Amino acid sequence: MLEIKNLNASIGGSEILRGLSLCVRAGEVHAIMGPNGSGKSTLAQVVAGNDAYVVNSGSLLFDGQDLLALEPEERARRGIFLGFQYPVEIPGVNNAYLLKAAFNARRKHAGLSEIDAFEFLKLAKEKMAMLDMDPKFLNRGVNEGFSGGEKKRNEILQMAILEPRLAVLDETDSGLDIDALRAVANGVNALRGPDRAIILVTHYQRLLDYIEPDFVHVLSDGRIVRSGDKSLAPELEEKGYDWLREAANA
Amino acid sequence: MKPLLSIDAVRTAVQQLPDNGLAAARLAALTRLDADGLPTATHEDWKYTDLTRIVDVSNRWLAAGATTMPVADAAVAAITDQFAASWLVIRNGMVDARSIAKFAQSDVRIDLLSASDKALECDAPLSGLNVALLQDGLAIRIPANIEHAGTVGLLFIDHAAADVGVSQARIVIELEGGSAADFIEYHSSTGDAAHYANTVIELRLADGARCNYVRVQDRQAGHDQTGRLTATLGADSRLQHAAFDLGGNLVRNDLDIKLVGRGSATSFSGLYLAGREQHVDNHTRVDHLVGPTHSEQEYRGIAADAARCVWNGKAVVHRGADGTNARQANHNLLLSAAAEIDAKPELEIYADDVKASHGTTIGELDQGALFYLRTRGLDEAAARCLLMRAFAEKIVVRSPLPAIRQTISEKVAERVAALIVGDAK
Ligand SMILES: Nc1ncnc2c1ncn2[C@@H]1O[C@H](COP(=O)(O)OP(=O)(O)OP(=O)(O)O)[C@@H](O)[C@H]1O
Ligand SMILES: [Mg+2]
Numbered sequence: 001m002l003e004i005k006n007l008n009a010s011i012g013g014s015e016i017l018r019g020l021s022l023c024v025r026a027g028e029v030h031a032i033m034g035p036n037g038s039g040k041s042t043l044a045q046v047v048a049g050n051d052a053y054v055v056n057s058g059s060l061l062f063d064g065q066d067l068l069a070l071e072p073e074e075r076a077r078r079g080i081f082l083g084f085q086y087p088v089e090i091p092g093v094n095n096a097y098l099l100k101a102a103f104n105a106r107r108k109h110a111g112l113s114e115i116d117a118f119e120f121l122k123l124a125k126e127k128m129a130m131l132d133m134d135p136k137f138l139n140r141g142v143n144e145g146f147s148g149g150e151k152k153r154n155e156i157l158q159m160a161i162l163e164p165r166l167a168v169l170d171e172t173d174s175g176l177d178i179d180a181l182r183a184v185a186n187g188v189n190a191l192r193g194p195d196r197a198i199i200l201v202t203h204y205q206r207l208l209d210y211i212e213p214d215f216v217h218v219l220s221d222g223r224i225v226r227s228g229d230k231s232l233a234p235e236l237e238e239k240g241y242d243w244l245r246e247a248a249n250a
Numbered sequence: 251m252k253p254l255l256s257i258d259a260v261r262t263a264v265q266q267l268p269d270n271g272l273a274a275a276r277l278a279a280l281t282r283l284d285a286d287g288l289p290t291a292t293h294e295d296w297k298y299t300d301l302t303r304i305v306d307v308s309n310r311w312l313a314a315g316a317t318t319m320p321v322a323d324a325a326v327a328a329i330t331d332q333f334a335a336s337w338l339v340i341r342n343g344m345v346d347a348r349s350i351a352k353f354a355q356s357d358v359r360i361d362l363l364s365a366s367d368k369a370l371e372c373d374a375p376l377s378g379l380n381v382a383l384l385q386d387g388l389a390i391r392i393p394a395n396i397e398h399a400g401t402v403g404l405l406f407i408d409h410a411a412a413d414v415g416v417s418q419a420r421i422v423i424e425l426e427g428g429s430a431a432d433f434i435e436y437h438s439s440t441g442d443a444a445h446y447a448n449t450v451i452e453l454r455l456a457d458g459a460r461c462n463y464v465r466v467q468d469r470q471a472g473h474d475q476t477g478r479l480t481a482t483l484g485a486d487s488r489l490q491h492a493a494f495d496l497g498g499n500l501v502r503n504d505l506d507i508k509l510v511g512r513g514s515a516t517s518f519s520g521l522y523l524a525g526r527e528q529h530v531d532n533h534t535r536v537d538h539l540v541g542p543t544h545s546e547q548e549y550r551g552i553a554a555d556a557a558r559c560v561w562n563g564k565a566v567v568h569r570g571a572d573g574t575n576a577r578q579a580n581h582n583l584l585l586s587a588a589a590e591i592d593a594k595p596e597l598e599i600y601a602d603d604v605k606a607s608h609g610t611t612i613g614e615l616d617q618g619a620l621f622y623l624r625t626r627g628l629d630e631a632a633a634r635c636l637l638m639r640a641f642a643e644k645i646v647v648r649s650p651l652p653a654i655r656q657t658i659s660e661k662v663a664e665r666v667a668a669l670i671v672g673d674a675k
Contacts, residue, residue, distance in 0.1 A: 048625045052617070072624040073633075081625075088622040092640025098626060101636075105627030141640075142622075158626065 001026045001197050002047070002166055007058035009046050016042045018222035019058070024166070027194045031208055031233065032201045034219035035241045040201045041085050043219070044170040048082035049075050062166065076102070077109035079165030083155040083172045085201070090142040095154070098142050099124060103161055127160040130190065132183045148175040156187040167191060168199045173207040185210030205237045220245050255305050255379075257284050259312035264382055266316065270364035272384055279372055279381035289375045296375075298560040298592050299502050299531045304474055307446045311416040318342045318385075318417070321409045325440050332657055335403035335434050338388060342408050343417030343447075345386050357399040358431070363387035368422050371452055374504065376476050380418045380450045387420035394426035394456070401432040401651070408438075408473070410445035419449045425459035427484075432651055435465040437475060437498075445473040452480050455487035457511055462650035463491045468661065469498040471526065478504040483543075485511030491518035492649030494658060495530050496665045502531040509536065509543035509571075520549040521645040521662065524557035524589075525669045531560035534578075538566065541601060542573030549580045550645050552638060553589035554669040563608070564596040571601040582612045583641055585669070631670050638666045 002024040009017040016039045024030055034040055046053050047060065049072035060067040067075060090098075103123075104114040115123070125135055133153055143151050152172050159167055172184055188198060188211050200211065208216075208230060216232040217224045218241065225244050226232065260283070264276050288305060289296040321341035330337045336353060338360070339346040350360050363370070366389040372378050392399045408417050425431055439445055447469075455461055469475055475498050481489055495501055507516050522530045536545040545565060553559045565576040582591045595608035615637050623633035639662070646659045 048621075050621050052621075071630070072621060073627050073629050076625050076627040084622065088616075088618045090616075090619045090622065090637070090640065092643055093623075093636050098623070098628075098636075101628055101632070102626035105629075109627075162626075 001063060003059075003061040005059045007046070007060060008056040009042060009053050010056060011042065011053050015056070016053075016222050017046070020219070020223050022217065022224060024197045024199060026197055028215065029192065029198045029200065029211060029213045031213040031216045032199060032219055033203065033216065033233065033236055038219045039222045040219050041170050044082055044085075044168045044199075044201060047168055048072055048080065073105070077106050079106075081159050081162055081164030081167045083152075083159060083167065083169040085170040085174070087143050087151040087155055089144050089146070091144045093142045095140050095142050096121075096124065096138040099138075099158060099161055102158065106162055124161060127157055131157055131160065131187050132179065133157060149177060149180045152176055153180055153183065156184050159191065160187050163191065165195065166197050166199070168201070170201045171203065172200075173202050173204060181207065182210065205233045208233050218244055255288055256309050256312055259309065260382060263312055263316035267383070267385060270386060271366075272364045272381075272386065275370055276382050276384065279378045282372060283378040283382055286375060286378065288379070293375075295533060295562075298562070299500070299529065303500055304446050304476070307414050307444045307474065308416050310444070311414045311446075314413050316416070317413065318344060319409050319411070319413070319415055321407050321440070325409065325438070326405065326407055329405055329407065329436055329438050330403060333403060333434055333654055335401040337403035337405050338390075339405045339407065340388075340419045342415060343385050343419050345388060350388075357392065357396045358402055359391040359393065361389045363389055363420060363422065366422075370420065370422075371450065371480060374478055376448055377450050377478065380420055380448050383416070383418045384420055385418070387422070390421060390423045392425045392429040392431045392459075395428040397430060399429065399431035401434060404433060404435045404451075406435070406437045406447060406449055408445050408447050409441045410439070410443040410473070411441035412443055414443050415441075415445040417445075417447045419447070420451070422452045424454045425456060425461055427456040428458040429456075430460040432462040433464070434651070434654065435463065437465075437467040437469055437477070439469040439473045441470065442472065445470070447473070447475045449475075449477045451478070453489070454482045455484055455489060455514075457484040457486060459484065459487045461489050463489065464649055464651050464654065464658070465491070465493040466496070466658065466661070467494065467498055467501060467503075468496045469501075471497065472499050474498065474500040476502045478506065480506045480508070481516070482508045482510055483514035483516060486513040487511060488514070489516040489518070490650040491516065492645065493518075493520040493532070494645075494662065495520070495522040495524070495532070496661055498528065498530070500529045503533070505532070505534045507536045507545065508539060509545065510539050512540050513542065515544040517546045519547060519645050519648055521642055522549070522551040522559050523642065523662065523665045523669060524551070524559050525554040526557060527555070528557045530557070531562075533560075533562045533564075535564040536566070536576065537568065538571040538574045538576060538601070539568050541571035542575070543571060544575040546575070546577045547579070548645065548648065550582070550641065551591065552583045552585060552642065552666070552669060553591050554585040556586070556588040558590040558592075560592045562592075562594045562596070565598070565606065567599045567601045567604050567606065569600040572603045574601060574604050576604070576606040578608045580610045581641075583638065584612055584614060635666055635670055638669070639663055642666060
């Protein structure tokens with residue numbers, strides 16, 4: 001589904017991703033771990049199409065199509081979703097309005113008719129119940145004044161409504177209390193399916209107790225330096241990253 | 251150098267005006283106009299706005315015989331039908347007598363200025379021009395203790411086709427002690443020839459009076475306007491004002507508020523949305539003459555294309571006006587490299603125990619927010635539109651007259667959309 005080859009990307013003149021390759025097939029869940037500043041968010045942003053990052057070389061294919069030729073919104077409509085590490089506050093833009101606009105943009109692209117306000121509200125409330133979220137969040141500004149955990153839940157709400165084919169969740173588990181973590185895990189597990197894939201960027205084994213990944217990768221200095229199955233995560237928790245860096249630089 | 255308004259031509263035009271109760275005032279204003287001329291860029295209050303274009307349109311109009319064109323009823327109805335208000339209509343500077351008749355049974359007392367004994371304010375440079383060429387105007391009075399006199403609409407509508415047009419309009423509004431009334435001041439125009447409209451409104455709130463006031467300017471793309479509102483607030487009176495500049499070409503608004511009575515307070519706001527080569531200048535001035543008095547203002551604007559916007563907000567707290575509060579804020583979005591914004595807060599404080607603050611920002615659309623919206627499937631134009639509307643809506647929601655907010659909000663949305671497509675209007 002997603003095929004990244006030798007990706008080299010920079011921001012502000014500094015090279016962050018240096019020859020990163022990753023292959024994600026439909027039905028799979030991949031966890032990406034790695035030290036702070038290693039380029040995990042950069043990868044997520046490049047997949048979503050943030051043009052603040054310059055792709056110097058390499059390729060990025062989604063269902064065989066060149067992602068680099070697509071605008072962020074075109075990627076979204078084809079089913080790519082990015083859960084931001086730092087969701088943006090957009091005062092004055094109504095949360096429900098954005099959710100509905102996003103949902104309808106995706107439907108329109110798929111050749112489906114737009115959903116009306118009443119039907120949409122029903123859907124949103126259903127998803128919010130699953131995520132244990134108060135419906136009052138619908139009427140607030142997008143992430144406006146939300147607590148850290150509330151913002152993350154709101155990202156998952158968007159994901160649950162949009163039902164993307166590929167979800168890239170950038171540290172959606174950071175800053176969550178136990179209940180929220182469980183709610184987020186429920187949201188992600190509900191999305192799991194043979195036609196979908198999920199990339200979880202995380203620092204903690206904790207999330208992976210709830211969402212079992214098929215693969216765990218370690219990203220260090222802009223490259224994937226180790227890939228393994230779910231047993232790699234506890235190993236990292238125990239040993240840290242230094243041994244991998246040394247091995248990679250050797 | 252003074253912009254050279256042809257005074258002889260003005261004098262000829264004045265002589266052609268109906269010989270009513272304004273004749274003496276016109277001649278006095280003409281003498282003053284002749285002495286003072288019109289302001290130039292060397293005049294501190296006019297350094298951002300060049301009146302050459304307005305002088306040129308006026309001279310052409312004078313040379314062509316200073317005629318007044320009719321304005322179609324349909325154009326009037328197109329505006330008045332949008333708002334629940336009783337409308338007074340001034341067409342190309344001519345008071346529509348039929349619109350006055352409707353008020354016969356109401357709490358609102360209306361006279362023609364020519365039939366009243368009002369001394370007309372002539373202090374500002376364009377106020378003199380206004381009186382000199384004034385056909386007639388309106389004096390509106392809300393008698394004391396009328397709890398709510400309803401919503402009065404003031405429509406200034408102009409039409410210029412084939413020949414250029416110029417119009418002057420003036421309204422004096424008095425709210426007597428303890429009375430309350432709401433006003434919608436609407437400026438509109440039609441036709442493809444050049445036009446210049448100059449309006450002056452004098453608003454006097456006696457002790458304890460309360461006034462909500464919304465001004466909307468949505469003139470034709472090629473039409474120029476200068477507008478001035480002076481307000482005097484007596485003890486414990488309240489003025490809430492909001493202004494929306496959506497259309498027009500060269501636009502200059504002066505809002506001049508004097509807090510003369512203890513306990514008087516005003517809250518006012520403005521929104522200007524400018525594209526093309528529009529020039530929109532808002533000068534506000536509040537004089538706190540006694541204390542405690544309160545003023546609070548927030549203006550916001552968006553400049554796209556090659557537009558230029560000016561906000562100059564002055565608050566003067568005079569000696570002895572102790573215990574006064576004066577706050578001002580001005581926020582701008584600059585959308586193109588060719589657009590320009592001048593934002594100038596001015597606080598002058600000569601009293602003690604004063605709380606005063608100002609904050610001014612000029613920025614671009616938040617790139618992070620734009621990207622976030624696009625990752626949710628909104629195309630760039632829709633995302634920009636959403637952010638601009640959110641920015642503008644802050645002024646819509648704080649404006650008085652909640653009943654008309656929805657209509658205003660729709661006009662704002664329409665204007666924002668036009669700014670995005672490189673401007674249609
Ligand atoms: N505008 C910029 N100019 C230069 N360097 C930048 C810029 N933005 C980000 N970086 C750098 O890029 C590197 C990678 O950042 P990135 O956010 O991808 O790391 P990360 O792996 O997600 O880290 P974390 O675990 O802390 O979230 C960091 O060293 C960061 O400082
Ligand atoms: Mg990160």
